[in-house]
Amino acid sequence: LPAVAEPLGLGRAATPEEIAAWDVNVMPDGTGLPPGEGDVWTGDEVFAEYCASCHGDFAEGRDAWPKLAGGFGSLDKVDPVKTVGSFWPYVSTVWDYVNRSMPFGGAGNLTPDEVYAITAYILYSNDLVDEDFVLSPETWDQVEMPNVDGFIIDDRAEAEYAVWRAEPCMTDCRDAPATINRRASDVGVTPADDGTMVESPMEALLAK
Amino acid sequence: MSDGNTTRRGVLRGALAGSAALAAGRAAAESDPLITELQDWTSFGGDPITARPYGLPIRFEADVIRRNVPWLTADPVSSINFTPIHALEGTITPQGCAFERHHSGAIELAKENYRLMINGLVDQPLVFSYADLERFPRENHVYFCECAANTGMEWAGAQLNGAQFTHGMLHNMEYTGIPMRTLLQEAGLGAAGDLADKWIYVEGADASSNGRSIPMEKALDDVLVAFKANGEALRKEHGYPVRLVVPGWEGNMWVKWLRRIEVTDGPVESREETSKYTDVLEDGTARKWTWVMDAKSVITSPSPQQPITHGHGPVVITGLAWSGHGKITRVDVSKDGGMTWETARLDRGSDPKALARFYLDTEWNGEPWLLQSRAMDETGYVQPTKAALREVRGENSVYHNNCIQTWAIAADGSAENVELS
Numbered sequence: 001l002p003a004v005a006e007p008l009g010l011g012r013a014a015t016p017e018e019i020a021a022w023d024v025n026v027m028p029d030g031t032g033l034p035p036g037e038g039d040v041w042t043g044d045e046v047f048a049e050y051c052a053s054c055h056g057d058f059a060e061g062r063d064a065w066p067k068l069a070g071g072f073g074s075l076d077k078v079d080p081v082k083t084v085g086s087f088w089p090y091v092s093t094v095w096d097y098v099n100r101s102m103p104f105g106g107a108g109n110l111t112p113d114e115v116y117a118i119t120a121y122i123l124y125s126n127d128l129v130d131e132d133f134v135l136s137p138e139t140w141d142q143v144e145m146p147n148v149d150g151f152i153i154d155d156r157a158e159a160e161y162a163v164w165r166a167e168p169c170m171t172d173c174r175d176a177p178a179t180i181n182r183r184a185s186d187v188g189v190t191p192a193d194d195g196t197m198v199e200s201p202m203e204a205l206l207a208k
Numbered sequence: 209m210s211d212g213n214t215t216r217r218g219v220l221r222g223a224l225a226g227s228a229a230l231a232a233g234r235a236a237a238e239s240d241p242l243i244t245e246l247q248d249w250t251s252f253g254g255d256p257i258t259a260r261p262y263g264l265p266i267r268f269e270a271d272v273i274r275r276n277v278p279w280l281t282a283d284p285v286s287s288i289n290f291t292p293i294h295a296l297e298g299t300i301t302p303q304g305c306a307f308e309r310h311h312s313g314a315i316e317l318a319k320e321n322y323r324l325m326i327n328g329l330v331d332q333p334l335v336f337s338y339a340d341l342e343r344f345p346r347e348n349h350v351y352f353c354e355c356a357a358n359t360g361m362e363w364a365g366a367q368l369n370g371a372q373f374t375h376g377m378l379h380n381m382e383y384t385g386i387p388m389r390t391l392l393q394e395a396g397l398g399a400a401g402d403l404a405d406k407w408i409y410v411e412g413a414d415a416s417s418n419g420r421s422i423p424m425e426k427a428l429d430d431v432l433v434a435f436k437a438n439g440e441a442l443r444k445e446h447g448y449p450v451r452l453v454v455p456g457w458e459g460n461m462w463v464k465w466l467r468r469i470e471v472t473d474g475p476v477e478s479r480e481e482t483s484k485y486t487d488v489l490e491d492g493t494a495r496k497w498t499w500v501m502d503a504k505s506v507i508t509s510p511s512p513q514q515p516i517t518h519g520h521g522p523v524v525i526t527g528l529a530w531s532g533h534g535k536i537t538r539v540d541v542s543k544d545g546g547m548t549w550e551t552a553r554l555d556r557g558s559d560p561k562a563l564a565r566f567y568l569d570t571e572w573n574g575e576p577w578l579l580q581s582r583a584m585d586e587t588g589y590v591q592p593t594k595a596a597l598r599e600v601r602g603e604n605s606v607y608h609n610n611c612i613q614t615w616a617i618a619a620d621g622s623a624e625n626v627e628l629s
Contacts, residue, residue, distance in 0.1 A: 007396070178546060187367050
């Protein structure tokens with residue numbers, strides 16, 4: 001670590017009120033949570049008011065908007081469905097992100113109790129809590145997230161760099177001459193210069 | 209004097225004979241009226257110097273623009289567009305067509321409304337105005353910013369037909385800014401204790417916040433708090449007035465409209481480092497904290513949006529190479545889908561963690577080509593094939609696709625995005 005330079009004396013002290021206004025992140029262990037609570041049924045109502053128009057009445061997602069529930073057991077399948085229940089490792093992230101950045105287009109206006117309630121409802125929609133569950137700093141660690149152990153720290157150094165840092169082949173590098181097996185023109189999803197759209201794979205996926 | 213072939217005069221005579229032969233091979237032409245007739249622009253005046261206090265490209269370059277792919281995202285406010293890399297040269301990306309990626313739109317934040325807070329495990333939490341930031345010692349560096357999802361649509365196959373779409377979540381600028389370590393030292397890191405296990409959490413002023421956790425070692429190394437790019441203020445859509453520059457690391461961490469830096473004793477595990485920017489492997493587990501962008505390259509011309517239109521003979525194959533691990537040391541080009549390779553010319557060294565331009569000056573006579581480029585960086589890492597990547601990761605990683613790209617060149621000079629077997 002580099003030597004510490006002398007401060008220049010620029011800037012001013014941040015006030016506690018300023019820090020409280022901007023530092024709202026919540027850590028995985030719940031550090032940073034404000035007082036408050038919210039139950040599943042209140043969450044159902046708040047979700048219907050602020051969230052369901054994009055995320056669906058049951059957090060299942062509408063059109064191409066994100067699915068917040070479901071997708072269990074899909075992570076090792078083609079096109080995994082990565083939701084709060086199937087994929088997210090921590091409840092803290094749900095609380096933090098909803099509180100800070102949702103609803104889309106009107107972020108930052110939910111009360112702590114509303115955020116607790118919405119979070120409780122999303123957990124309920126994923127069958128992670130019962131319908132009488134009340135989420136608060138006190139009940140925080142009762143929730144078990146299914147995929148909490150589903151993440152590994154970047155292991156490219158061992159899994160890839162160790163193998164791919166080698167002098168590459170320059171001649172006779174393939175067993176047989178290359179042949180084309182996939183063409184972008186067969187997929188036909190590149191926008192034309194006049195702005196017209198060709199077939200959308202997203203629509204095809206949604207139709208399933 | 210020895211015999212004529214080895215004298216200076218003999219060499220000269222030989223060279224002249226060669227060019228005479230070449231001249232004889234060129235078709236005779238009718239006189240060109242663009243030369244023989246007086247043209248308007250040679251006769252009349254052009255625009256006055258008062259016409260454009262801040263100019264845009266000439267109208268003939270109207271196709272050198274950002275493009276988007278509507279089906280990629282649910283809403284254009286949380287979406288991506290693409291740099292027209294197929295049409296650019298050199299390494300510096302013009303800001304006006306450099307790609308954008310927002311999670312809640314490009315916000316308008318005036319310098320006088322700008323505040324930067326440093327808090328958490330620091331001796332003195334601080335608030336800076338924009339004017340404060342301009343009084344710190346500053347540095348200039350050129351770095352690439354590549355979205356973690358660049359080439360992500362290509363994991364499952366050849367999908368989008370053009371280097372702009374397959375590789376254009378990328379720009380390269382000269383940044384002016386303050387080292388993050390300078391700002392952290394201004395707040396004082398004594399309160400943080402042992403820095404080895406400390407992190408910073410950075411977030412933007414926009415509704416999405418885009419909060420990300422960065423280990424202290426990187427923060428004190430080369431992270432910049434930047435307020436100029438390519439000589440001028442950041443563009444609104446690139447974080448005006450202040451953004452983070454995180455050399456070599458995935459573009460998501462280059463937090464725009466930077467408003468807060470918190471020193472923490474652990475990662476926040478925010479949405480952008482759990483739900484997003486984690487890479488699902490074939491067995492369903494996911495890598496997290498895949499920060500570095502590995503060595504990568506792409507041939508920008510010829511390419512699907514940049515076909516060969518000049519017929520047979522000399523052709524310039526050119527492209528870009530870059531690595532988050534340091535300098536590009538070599539780029540090889542194959543015309544036969546990877547059976548044989550020739551080493552291209554790196555135009556002028558490579559800055560670490562910045563775009564490098566390569567050329568292969570060669571000849572094409574209508575034969576089908578399966579064009580590929582393969583970058584190597586100063587750690588000895590060689591850009592892998594897509595098959596090699598899939599073997600380790602499967603097809604659901606979404607992010608960090610640095611595979612070798614293939615363009616199929618047809619007899620008519622057209623180019624297509626293809627995959628090989």
